[in-house]
Amino acid sequence: MGIIKRVKEIVAADIHSLLDRCEDPESMAKLYLRQIEEQIEKISRVYAGQLAAEQEYLVLIEQTAQIAAKRMRQAELAVDREEERIAEMAIADKLQHEKLLQSYEQRLAAIRSQLAALKDEIVRLKELHLDLHNRLHFLTLRAKAAQAIESAAAYPAYRTEQAIRGFDRLEEKVRRLEAGASVRQLLPYPAGVPMEQLDHQEEIRTELERLKAARSGKQAG
Incomplete structure (x- = not known):
């Protein structure tokens, strides 16, 4: 979950930096929207990398499970043939691959947890971006209407x-x-x-x- 925390810290830092630099509300809103777009792109790149890692671990898990099963069959065959030394070697290799398999599965679970969190964050930021974009558009229309009314009211009576x-x-x-x-x-x-x-x-x-x-x-x- 460190990735999500870091992304949120970056977003918060960027927002505070914007507030310090901007005085015009409309310009600040547009910059804020661009910052959100940039964060969505960053998180999307991380998400794509995690997806690739997930596929790699799925392959590793499948290969490791196959090797562990193969070593188990070799150990059973060696026992049947009373080849104790070969059976011990097969069992040792099987146990090693089972530990690797357990480690890979734990890493895969962590990756999938991060993927879920990243996906939620992307969805949240996209919804926020859409909401703020619509609000900015609506407020811009209201501002233009108010300016037009003010301009008409300011037209000299004489x-x-x-x-x-x-x-x-x-x-x-x-x-x-x-x-x-x-x-x-x-x-x-x-x-x-x-x-x-x-x-x-x-x-x-x-x-x-x-x-x-x-x-x-x-x-x-």
Whole structure:
């Protein structure tokens, strides 16, 4: 269990180091997430090494058990043949391999215990990482929304009033233009002929009638 304890000590030390270095909460949270990712990678490498060791000990246990069984058969055969010296040698080798087998099995049990602890730690860190990642994402969205609301609230009221007055003046100008257009549509003059031109033609006709009347009077006299 020394591996797990050491990993936890490293994680705690890294976290305290982060707290000392960071002042911005968001930056600290992101760094903390990266630290967790690094710890997951470290533990995963240790876990992979322990898995390889487990397989090696499984092979050793199988081979040692086979040798011990073989020496037992050799000892039995030597006893049947009354070859006591050979039987003693076979029994001695069998006992030695049985001790090795016991040692290998104890080591395998320790490795499997460490594997279980490492796996639990990996699962815990992954769940922690996911939870903190989701919380950071949610808090970031909340922070952006709060900043947007604050920015909108800080928009000067006089600017809003100026914009409203500007639109009011524009609307009034449009109404005057529309009213002028409506009046012109009701006037009895040919389309496309300016009012000034119509007034000038009326003046010419009046002057012409006056001239005709004057000329007619002279001719009658």
